[in-house]
Amino acid sequence: xxxxxxLFRQYHxxxxxxxxxxxxxxDWAEDVAQETFVRALRQSNLSNERAWVFAVATNLVRDxxxxxxxxxxxLELLSAEAKAESGDEPPDELVRSEERAFARRALEVLSExxxxxxxxxxxxxxxxEIAEALGLSIASVGxxxxxxxxxxxxxxxxxxxxxxxxxxxx
Amino acid sequence: MNHLDEGTIHAWLDGALDEAQAAEVSxxxxxxxxxxxxxxxxxxxxxxxxxxxxxxxxxxSGVLPRLAPAVASAKPPRRSxxxxxxxxxxxxxxxxxxxxxxxRDRPSARAAFLPVPATTADSxxxxxxxxxxxxxxxxxxxxxxxxxxxxxxxxPPVATPAAKATLGAGGSGAAGSGAAGVQSADxxxxxxxxxxxxxKKTGVAEAPTVAAPPTPVAPEAAAVSQRMxxxxxxxxxxxxxxxxxxxxxxxxxxxxxxxQVASMRAQDASRRMARSAPTAAMAPSSAEAGSAAxxxxxxxxxxxxxxxxxxxxxxxxxxxxxxxxxVDGDTARLLIGGVLQSVPLSSRVACRVAP
Numbered sequence: 001x002x003x004x005x006x007l008f009r010q011y012h013x014x015x016x017x018x019x020x021x022x023x024x025x026x027d028w029a030e031d032v033a034q035e036t037f038v039r040a041l042r043q044s045n046l047s048n049e050r051a052w053v054f055a056v057a058t059n060l061v062r063d064x065x066x067x068x069x070x071x072x073x074x075l076e077l078l079s080a081e082a083k084a085e086s087g088d089e090p091p092d093e094l095v096r097s098e099e100r101a102f103a104r105r106a107l108e109v110l111s112e113x114x115x116x117x118x119x120x121x122x123x124x125x126x127x128x129e130i131a132e133a134l135g136l137s138i139a140s141v142g143x144x145x146x147x148x149x150x151x152x153x154x155x156x157x158x159x160x161x162x163x164x165x166x167x168x169x170x
Numbered sequence: 171m172n173h174l175d176e177g178t179i180h181a182w183l184d185g186a187l188d189e190a191q192a193a194e195v196s197x198x199x200x201x202x203x204x205x206x207x208x209x210x211x212x213x214x215x216x217x218x219x220x221x222x223x224x225x226x227x228x229x230x231s232g233v234l235p236r237l238a239p240a241v242a243s244a245k246p247p248r249r250s251x252x253x254x255x256x257x258x259x260x261x262x263x264x265x266x267x268x269x270x271x272x273x274r275d276r277p278s279a280r281a282a283f284l285p286v287p288a289t290t291a292d293s294x295x296x297x298x299x300x301x302x303x304x305x306x307x308x309x310x311x312x313x314x315x316x317x318x319x320x321x322x323x324x325x326p327p328v329a330t331p332a333a334k335a336t337l338g339a340g341g342s343g344a345a346g347s348g349a350a351g352v353q354s355a356d357x358x359x360x361x362x363x364x365x366x367x368x369x370k371k372t373g374v375a376e377a378p379t380v381a382a383p384p385t386p387v388a389p390e391a392a393a394v395s396q397r398m399x400x401x402x403x404x405x406x407x408x409x410x411x412x413x414x415x416x417x418x419x420x421x422x423x424x425x426x427x428x429x430q431v432a433s434m435r436a437q438d439a440s441r442r443m444a445r446s447a448p449t450a451a452m453a454p455s456s457a458e459a460g461s462a463a464x465x466x467x468x469x470x471x472x473x474x475x476x477x478x479x480x481x482x483x484x485x486x487x488x489x490x491x492x493x494x495x496x497v498d499g500d501t502a503r504l505l506i507g508g509v510l511q512s513v514p515l516s517s518r519v520a521c522r523v524a525p
Contacts, residue, residue: 021226027410027475099225106222122223127186142186143177146212149219150176156222 004040011053012037014123019057021119024104032060048132050125055133058116102163106155114148121145174198174205179212409482412497413475415521416513417468418504470521473502 012033019029036057046052107115113134120130127141136144174182174195181187182195199209472485473495484493484504493506497515504511 017227021223024226027413030476031410096225103222103225107226118219119223121184122220127181127184140177142179142181142184143175145184146176146180146215149180149212149215152222153215153218156218 004037007040007046007049007053008037011050015053015057018054018119018123019061021107021122022061022115028064032057032064035060048129051129051132054120054123054125054129058133062112098163102156102159105159106152109155110148110151114144114151117141117144118148118152173202174208176208176212179205179209180216183209183212183216409497410475412502412515412518413473413482414518415470415472416502416518418471418506418511418513420467420469470519471504471506472521473504 015033016029020026130141131138199205470487474483483491484495486492495504502513
């Protein structure tokens with residue numbers, strides 16, 4: 001039997017962060033993380049725990065994302081973020097929520113695999129673990145990450161410049 | 171050697187190449203201007219991507235866009251893991267096992283609970299508030315120091331005359347059926363009967379359980395015990411559906427003890443909130459702002475869904491943690507400054523969280 005308590009203590013925080021970044025909703029992220037650890041209870045032996053945990057969570061997200069209600073809720077949140085609210089917001093928070101909206105938009109531009117690989121790398125998974133979790137060859141992880149990083153940064157910059165352009169014309 | 175491809179450069183910078191490969195890449199990058207520039211660019215992309223992703227972390231919880239009242243009261247969408255009772259049992263066992271360990275490891279966590287007479291907690295109706303027996307509040311404050319769960323001479327946990335008066339006839343029926351003893355007003359005040367067979371595996375049954383009133387049980391121990399037995403994934407899911415902002419009645423002048431409780435919990439929270447949501451201040455949404463000024467007897471509070479140190483927390487508009495809460499049917503029960511309040515879940519208001 002897997003020592004789920006150890007697993008939980010070790011990976012819960014990075015997993016929730018990974019999922020929150022992926023989903024843009026902390027409650028949803030915590031739901032998925034919890035379900036992941038429930039599944040771990042049923043595993044007798046895990047060769048690479050971290051890769052397993054992230055792979056299961058990633059698959060749950062893919063399943064979950066198909067569900068309409070959740071998806072709608074997610075989109076509502078995104079649109080709320082994108083609106084960046086009106087002028088009664090403190091300037092700092094306005095900037096932060098704008099940046100969050102740009103980042104969210106940029107992340108959505110990436111392909112699913114690129115996005116997941118990048119988010120897993122940010123949580124400290126090594127190339128072997130990313131390859132295992134996503135079913136990639138190790139040799140392709142570097143290419144995947146380089147493409148994901150470039151696209152993310154480009155899309156983020158583009159979102160920002162579009163916003164600035166929109167303000168000037170507006 | 172040909173020019174380095176971008177994937178190799180990233181793999182090198184990520185430390186994913188073996189020693190021989192890394193040495194080769196390093197040597198080439200030092201001697202080739204084009205590849206040197208590509209390496210510099212890759213460093214920039216790695217840092218830039220990391221920065222972009224970090225800006226996603228500031229995600230609030232429980233403050234999703236307002237649901238229409240009809241939707242808010244509708245049953246949450248059923249999800250696959252909810253359908254299987256055995257999954258719920260395992261999850262409860264897991265949460266319980268971790269909770270017990272956590273609690274045992276951290277003696278101060280025991281301080282986060284205030285006992286509430288069962289009769290008071292259970293018979294409270296929506297909109298009512300009850301000030302707790304001062305002796306119980308005092309007792310909980312005295313018992314802050316870490317210690318084993320030995321019996322203490324806690325005051326008998328009975329409803330105060332004030333509470334009885336507030337509850338009136340409506341409360342008396344439930345008071346009679348209450349098991350007495352002590353019960354947490356905290357989130358964990360849900361009924362112990364919800365615990366499944368899976369709980370027994372963890373050995374928690376050894377912990378003090380709620381017993382007949384004459385048995386001297388440390389009030390917070392019983393409260394914690396009850397809390398742990400109650401939090402099933404279903405409960406947790408319902409809680410998350412109910413989290414958000416509510417307008418509550420401001421109780422009378424807060425007592426010194428109640429203030430102490432709030433500040434103690436705030437300190438406790440700041441020590442142990444490493445993996446939880448940042449304390450957040452909130453502002454009413456524009457729609458809500460108009461009514462914010464009206465009614466000096468109410469205030470905006472935010473019920474956070476994150477489980478921190480075994481409690482779901484209540485935050486004031488200034489972002490301070492002022493109490494804890496749990497859901498009970500269609501109402502949220504809030505314990506703020508030693509005062510128990512009941513707020514209908516249907517009265518949730520829109521608000522914005524500003525870190």
